[in-house]
Amino acid sequence: GEKWVLMKTAQTPTNIAVIKYRGKRDETLILPVNDSISVTLDPAHLCTTTTVAVSPAFQQDRMWLNGKEISLSGGRYQNCLREIRKRAREVEDKEKGIKIEKKDWEKLHLHIASYNNFPTAAGLASSAAGFACLVFALAKLMNVEEDESQLSAIARQGSGSACRSLFGGFVKWIMGKEEDGSDSLAVQLVDEKHWDDLFIVIAVVSSRQKETSSTSGMHESVETSLLLQHRAKEVVPKRTIQMEEAIKGRDFASFAKLTCADSNQFHAVCLDTSPPIFYMNDTSHRIISHVEKWNRSEGSPQVAYTFDAGPNAVLIARNRKAAAQLLQRLLFSFPPKSDTDLDSYIIGDKTILQ
């Protein structure tokens, strides 16, 4: 008689930080040394879809990523699963005649299937969407009461940047003060409708490049980079306030200035790490020069650039017109599949949508 399966599906977009997170003060709980702010992307282009299933017939917890089984034994998965299971509540499906009591969740096993709608190897942040989606889908399945911010503190333990993907629009990850990490969570600054004329173009500089883990070298940055100490103490606290103001007031000139400066300092910290870490390549640098020159010639910024742990450029245009001009310029100067080593463009039609 124990043949039933109960399933839930969730979809979560990735997010791009405009004030970056780099450096952990606690590596197990994933507690950062500074606040960060991000914009959540349109799910049509970069998102994860995860289905979670529970059944008395399942012998163990298992997970498949893009159809291939992956191990759940890592601490990051185990922490998320444990924290969600702790909060599981009674679930009843009268139609199917299923009743799962609170205490049953400890014994029941899960099957998890997760898909990215973008190439996982493209070096585009996939762990952010992945862990946020996993935690959100499990919370739905297990009838968890906690709100998005509380869930974000769980997703954070899978991947730091994942905590910011539980909301649309612009999101702030508050670093928190508590040692147990309970106040290190994400809050929504403004929703996806607040600044909807922004337009995002991602220049996939190289999808061939093997994904370098964004975590790799973070420990070394904390240990060896004096610039990181200065950034966390002196720069980011002020910059976060300015960025919040720019976002709330839809002040693109300030937004672009702060976004570009923060990306550049993030990569300067990587370079200031021993041994140094290089995420950008020649093409990335040429794109920066191109955008800087264009913005200067226009008198006021049309486009902001930001780069994560890889060479791909995330370009945020002030509106559709600026995005069209940007694309024209990029396609002329950096045609895909040429010796510029640029693979493709991902174009957001609706930029900030949940």
Ligand code: PMV
């Ligand atoms: O959360 P992680 O370990 O994937 O680190 C993400 C770090 C950056 O994407 C480079 C910056 C950020 O704040 O998202």
